Amino acid sequence: xxxxxxxxxxxxxxxxxxxxxxxxxxxxxxxxxxxxxxxxxxxxxxxxxxxxxxxxxxx
Numbered sequence: 604x605x606x607x608x609x610x611x612x613x614x615x616x617x618x619x620x621x622x623x624x625x626x627x628x629x630x631x632x633x634x635x636x637x638x639x640x641x642x643x644x645x646x647x648x649x650x651x652x653x654x655x656x657x658x659x660x661x662x
């Protein structure tokens with residue numbers, strides 16, 4: 604029977620590191636997507652407001 608408190612082998616450590624890297628990459632990717640969406644929304648809203656201002660000025 605294996606000891607439940609056995610020290611992790613290098614292979615198990617490697618697997619853990621790979622998992623951590625993968626989750627970190629996913630977190631970074633989702634963060635980038637969120638930032639991109641926020642920038643896009645602000646750009647669109649500012650463009651709309653500037654158009655409205657131009658329209659209001661032209662009348």
